[in-house]
Amino acid sequence: MTTRWFGAKVQRVEDDRLLRGNGHFTDDIDDGALESVLVRSPFAHARINSIDVSAARALPGVSAVYLAADLPFGQTDLPILIPHPNLTHGRTQRCLASDVVRYVGEAVAFVVAENRYIAEDAADLVEVDYEPLPVVITPEASAAAEHLVHDDVPGNVAAEMIQDVGDVQSALAAAPHRKRLHLRFERGAASPMEARAVWARWSEPEHRLTVYDSTQSPTSIRGGLAVLFRLPESDVDVIAPDVGGGFGPKIMLFYPDELLVPFAAMRLGRPVKWTEDRQEHFTAVNQERGQVHEVEVGFDGDGRVLALDDDFIHDAGAYTPYGIILPIITAAQVPGPYRVPNYRVRFRDVYTNATPTSPYRGAGRPHACFAMERTLDAIAAELALDRIEVRRRNLIQSDQFPYEVGVAWQDGNRVIYDSGNYPALVERALQMLGPRPDGDHIGMGLSPYVEGTGVGPYEGAHVQVLVSGKVIAATGIPSQGQAHATAWAQIVADRLGVDVGDVEVTSGDTRKFQWGVGTFASRGAVTAGNAMAVAAGMVAEKAKHVAADFLEVDPADLELAGGAVRVKGSPDRGIPLAAVAVLANPMRYAFGGGTEAATQFTARPRPGPPLLEGQEPGLEATGYFSPVGSAWAAGCHAAYVRVDPKTFRLEILKYVVVHDCGRLINPLVVEGQIEGGVAQGIGGAFYERLAYDADGQLRNASFMEFLMPYATEIPEIEIDHIETPSPLNPLGIKGAGEAGVIPVGAVIASAVEEALGIPITEMPLSPLKLYELSQAQTS
Amino acid sequence: MKVNGVAQPAPADPRRLLSDHLRHDLGLTGTHVGCEHGVCGCCTVLFDGAPVRSCLMLAVQAEGHDVTTIEGLAASDEPLHPVQQAFHECHGLQCGFCTPGFVMSVVGLLHEHPDPTPEQVDEGISGNLCRCTGYASIRRAVRRAAELTQK
Ligand code: FES
Numbered sequence: 001m002t003t004r005w006f007g008a009k010v011q012r013v014e015d016d017r018l019l020r021g022n023g024h025f026t027d028d029i030d031d032g033a034l035e036s037v038l039v040r041s042p043f044a045h046a047r048i049n050s051i052d053v054s055a056a057r058a059l060p061g062v063s064a065v066y067l068a069a070d071l072p073f074g075q076t077d078l079p080i081l082i083p084h085p086n087l088t089h090g091r092t093q094r095c096l097a098s099d100v101v102r103y104v105g106e107a108v109a110f111v112v113a114e115n116r117y118i119a120e121d122a123a124d125l126v127e128v129d130y131e132p133l134p135v136v137i138t139p140e141a142s143a144a145a146e147h148l149v150h151d152d153v154p155g156n157v158a159a160e161m162i163q164d165v166g167d168v169q170s171a172l173a174a175a176p177h178r179k180r181l182h183l184r185f186e187r188g189a190a191s192p193m194e195a196r197a198v199w200a201r202w203s204e205p206e207h208r209l210t211v212y213d214s215t216q217s218p219t220s221i222r223g224g225l226a227v228l229f230r231l232p233e234s235d236v237d238v239i240a241p242d243v244g245g246g247f248g249p250k251i252m253l254f255y256p257d258e259l260l261v262p263f264a265a266m267r268l269g270r271p272v273k274w275t276e277d278r279q280e281h282f283t284a285v286n287q288e289r290g291q292v293h294e295v296e297v298g299f300d301g302d303g304r305v306l307a308l309d310d311d312f313i314h315d316a317g318a319y320t321p322y323g324i325i326l327p328i329i330t331a332a333q334v335p336g337p338y339r340v341p342n343y344r345v346r347f348r349d350v351y352t353n354a355t356p357t358s359p360y361r362g363a364g365r366p367h368a369c370f371a372m373e374r375t376l377d378a379i380a381a382e383l384a385l386d387r388i389e390v391r392r393r394n395l396i397q398s399d400q401f402p403y404e405v406g407v408a409w410q411d412g413n414r415v416i417y418d419s420g421n422y423p424a425l426v427e428r429a430l431q432m433l434g435p436r437p438d439g440d441h442i443g444m445g446l447s448p449y450v451e452g453t454g455v456g457p458y459e460g461a462h463v464q465v466l467v468s469g470k471v472i473a474a475t476g477i478p479s480q481g482q483a484h485a486t487a488w489a490q491i492v493a494d495r496l497g498v499d500v501g502d503v504e505v506t507s508g509d510t511r512k513f514q515w516g517v518g519t520f521a522s523r524g525a526v527t528a529g530n531a532m533a534v535a536a537g538m539v540a541e542k543a544k545h546v547a548a549d550f551l552e553v554d555p556a557d558l559e560l561a562g563g564a565v566r567v568k569g570s571p572d573r574g575i576p577l578a579a580v581a582v583l584a585n586p587m588r589y590a591f592g593g594g595t596e597a598a599t600q601f602t603a604r605p606r607p608g609p610p611l612l613e614g615q616e617p618g619l620e621a622t623g624y625f626s627p628v629g630s631a632w633a634a635g636c637h638a639a640y641v642r643v644d645p646k647t648f649r650l651e652i653l654k655y656v657v658v659h660d661c662g663r664l665i666n667p668l669v670v671e672g673q674i675e676g677g678v679a680q681g682i683g684g685a686f687y688e689r690l691a692y693d694a695d696g697q698l699r700n701a702s703f704m705e706f707l708m709p710y711a712t713e714i715p716e717i718e719i720d721h722i723e724t725p726s727p728l729n730p731l732g733i734k735g736a737g738e739a740g741v742i743p744v745g746a747v748i749a750s751a752v753e754e755a756l757g758i759p760i761t762e763m764p765l766s767p768l769k770l771y772e773l774s775q776a777q778t779s
Numbered sequence: 780m781k782v783n784g785v786a787q788p789a790p791a792d793p794r795r796l797l798s799d800h801l802r803h804d805l806g807l808t809g810t811h812v813g814c815e816h817g818v819c820g821c822c823t824v825l826f827d828g829a830p831v832r833s834c835l836m837l838a839v840q841a842e843g844h845d846v847t848t849i850e851g852l853a854a855s856d857e858p859l860h861p862v863q864q865a866f867h868e869c870h871g872l873q874c875g876f877c878t879p880g881f882v883m884s885v886v887g888l889l890h891e892h893p894d895p896t897p898e899q900v901d902e903g904i905s906g907n908l909c910r911c912t913g914y915a916s917i918r919r920a921v922r923r924a925a926e927l928t929q930k
């Protein structure tokens with residue numbers, strides 16, 4: 001195999017249609033669809049006494065108004081995506097609430113009308129009589145259990161988990177130095193530029209349900225819909241077309257609309273669509289990141305960590321549809337790239353009257369990284385040591401892999417770092433950061449991090465050479481901007497010896513590939529990328545065998561290159577791949593680019609049927625890749641910042657990233673992921689804050705008040721790579737989707753702390769927050 | 780109103796937003812809607828040559844005016860417009876949802892400042908949100924677009 005494309009800065013094949021305005025996003029599809037609106041709870045916690053939909057139903061142009069009682073699945077609790085034995089009190093919502101609502105934005109009624117304008121008018125006419133109940137909004141209040149979110153969940157605790165590595169108690173007792181920290185991370189929101197949308201059609205003659213959904217997991221949505229509507233999976237197609245950013249929360253099984261839209265389409269016999277508006281996106285779509293950590297660390301006089309005890313509470317929100325993946329990831333990732341010989345971590349996952357939480361880019365890791373890095377800075381301060389030196393002394397060394405941390409990972413395995421070189425990352429970042437700029441109120445922050453990527457169970461791919469010589473490839477996971485079509489084409493093109501432009505990729509369309517899991521947890525490149533390599537490798541083998549028959553050579557003497565199968569060392573002796581595709585189907589095609597070439601050869605006479613036992617027609621194959629464990633990516637971010645001591649405006653003077661995601665498929669794409677991740681991290685560290693009030697109302701549910709950074713807030717990011725290939729997959733790659741965001745909070749906190757001399761123990765910061773902290777310090 | 784040079788009748792419903800009219804009546808779905816409250820810039824179109832947010836206008840307000848959408852920059856069988864080409868070369872897009880709005884803003888920016896300073900670049904795109912790219916590649920694309928336009 002030549003590697004012409006893998007590793008090259010190949011420009012994206014998906015750009016042309018997106019740049020011309022010819023992309024296909026879910027809301028772009030109309031096709032005579034009725035439009036719908038969800039009526040949502042304006043209360044964070046309330047009993048529903050009655051709902052009157054008569055006026056809404058009577059409005060001309062309204063097709064239907066559904067309440068829970070109108071749904072065959074109205075009394076079914078929605079599923080828990082990933083159950084866990086420690087999730088003793090898991091609770092999920094129902095599609096439409098009928099007795100109690102537990103967060104602002106919980107769906108209560110579903111209105112379908114001729115168009116969106118009428119549907120909105122009708123939604124205004126739905127009368128719900130709510131009786132407000134006491135609200136629990138902060139994780140601390142929840143843990144104190146003054147009020148309950150669910151009557152039958154004592155203490156508001158959905159799950160509790162304790163993990164012990166070594167003997168923290170004795171190690172703490174024996175440690176020469178000890179330090180306690182109280183650290184707080186608030187909720188944040190992914191806020192993809194495209195909000196969510198669903199379009200569905202039921203075709204009675206075909207007995208077929210077709211759903212377009214801006215989801216990160218069409219295969220799972222399809223499985224769920226098939227069960228719920230009692231259809232064989234083969235009668236349900238789910239397609240994630242172009243998706244305008246995902247970052248985690250576009251995977252959730254299920255948002256109510258994902259059931260209601262197909263249901264209404266089947267009931268009403270017309271296509272139905274639903275498009276979320278930005279305001280409802282703020283409360284209806286899952287959030288993340290609310291955690292409170294109580295850390296105690298024991299260390300020696302050189303700043304080496306001897307024992308770490310982290311007891312944290314995780315804000316689940318009102319329900320636990322995603323299980324306890326987030327706190328499990330946090331618990332696993334607190335030690336990060338450092339040796340922590342004795343580690344005890346306990347978490348409680350607690351209910352609050354706020355939007356449910358599920359992974360948002362970083363998924364439990366930014367808070368873990370923040371906790372560990374704040375701890376190391378505290379050690380350095382206590383011992384008056386250099387912050388970087390303390391990190392150097394605690395880093396896992398490059399000869400310590402595989403390194404077992406001793407705690408559980410999100411896939412049920414143990415956390416084992418497969419490969420890496422953490423000291424090299426730190427030294428390179430320092431080198432890139434260069435000398436400290438002159439001036440006052442300047443601070444430096446640096447944070448290495450690890451990220452478990454590429455979790456299983458598996459992904460698959462189908463690759464086929466058409467008789468035109470073009471190649472089509474499909475996988476189940478969709479793209480939300482990660483350039484899968486380009487990256488997969490690079491992998492396939494190398495194995496088949498064709499031009500990257502000759503490979504056309506479809507992803508996230510169950511009509512093209514029906515198995516798979518989803519795009520999340522930085523797993524796409526590892527799982528689907530390797531599946532592409534497996535499938536394309538199978539096709540290449542098949543092509544060699546078919547061609548060998550006709551060239552009368554040993555398959556081992558053949559190679560795929562230049563769009564042909566040819567004899568190694570004599571490139572003129574070969575047959576175009578298009579012709580091999582024709583030959584691979586014993587009943588020749590009447591049309592097609594390869595036909596003529598194929599008929600120049602006569603079949604070698606051999607006994608037996610044309611299609612030998614075990615052979616399949618067509619130059620195609622389906623392959624799967626199932627990793628044995630996570631591939632652990634790592635990196636290091638460092639920055640200089642200046643904070644204005646009067647206005648507390650943050651200026652990022654320099655920001656550098658060194659990243660190790662093993663072998664790079666396409667540096668352009670990886671760098672784009674990092675730049676975007678850092679920007680999201682900066683937003684989450686200093687600008688974006690979900691301002692919930694004591695009544696559980698989100699006071700800033702618009703882009704006017706939830707301050708996502710514009711270009712003016714984001715500096716240039718300098719990026720470098722080191723490559724330690726993962727031994728756990730044939731391509732040696734590790735995921736890269738979340739790396740940009742993980743350490744940003746830790747870096748900014750450390751830098752701001754130094755710039756202002758104010759202890760930073762919480763995220764996000766803001767000018768106002770820094771002002772308050774500085775006032776508190778002077779008083 | 781004229782949309783991409785073609786005369787179009789006004790919608791029957793006076794409440795119809797220009798963005799909805801373009802997308803759902805005329806099928807010009809390249810204009811995207813990210814917030815519907817005038818902050819994200821995804822819905823940016825050219826209104827008599829200058830960038831405006833089509834979610835903040837009623838379609839009837841466009842009567843007698845020229846509207847250019849992303850689809851109007853280059854016909855599908857023609858090469859990309861220099862600004863589109865620059866975004867492609869510089870990896871200035873990921874999911875592509877914000878992209879038409881950025882491209883229209885940059886067309887407007889380069890019209891006003893054919894050779895923009897870094898401050899003018901930031902200013903010119905500071906009404907558009909992108910959640911994917913982190914903007915660095917978009918800044919590069921603007922500079923490249925200026926080069927391509929001047930050629
Ligand atoms: S949709 Fe018009 S500015 Fe956001």
Ligand code: FES
Pocket residue numbers: 193244245481871872873874875876877878908909910911912
């Ligand atoms: S490319 Fe996705 S929002 Fe800009």
